[in-house]
Amino acid sequence: MADENSKNESSWGGARPGAGRPVGKQNAATMERAAIKQAFEERVAANADRLFNYQMTLAQGVTYLFRIHTDSKGNKSKPELVDSQAEITSYLNGEYDGEQDDYYFITTERPDNKAIDSMLDRAFGKAPQKLEHSGPDGEPIAFVDMAKNVDGD
Structure with a gap:
């Protein structure tokens, strides 16, 4: 029977009706990646204003x-970070009546050029x-648009 099938060219392979993934259907891995990407984009979009503010802070220093x-x-x-907005404002305005035994100093981080x-x-x-780009003779390299030249145009 195997010998008989090998002589029949229609049993050698090739496309068969109804075989394979339906047209337009994606692989499961592709669909999973798309779902993850969409969830990531939604999360970024939901926090866009806050993220832009953080990036602006990095850009400004x-x-x-x-x-x-x-x-x-x-x-x-030990040095304590001052996080009271009122104390910071008073210090910057020269109005702070902190204890005479308090010493203040300001430190900065440089702006981030990538931000x-x-x-x-x-x-x-x-x-x-x-x-x-130039070729070995110093002349510009000629590029051919293969999409236009597929039909020999």
């Missing part, structure tokens, strides 16, 4: 105000980048 307190025995505390570039790219579009 960050400034911190610290306080060191000296007790009555002369012992100095600046990203913000500008989003606002104004990415700057064009020109690439020049």
Whole structure:
């Protein structure tokens, strides 16, 4: 029987009606990746305003105000980050009536250039980048659009 099938060309393979994945149906792995991507995009979109604010903070740089307190025995505390907006405003305005044993200092983080570039790219579009290519003789390389030349045009 096997010998008989090998002589029959119709049993050698090829397309068969109803075989294979239906046209337009995606693989399960592709559908899973698409679902994950959609969930990620929805999560980013839901937090876009906050993310833009964080990125703007990175682009501008960050400034911190610290306080060191000296007790009555002369012992100095470790630097404490000041997180009270009222205390920060009073200090910056020169109005803070903190204890005379308090010492303040400001430290900063430099702006992040990648964050600046990203913000500008989003606002104004990415700057064009020109690439020049030349052949071994220094002449420009001629490129052929293969899509146009498929039919021999």
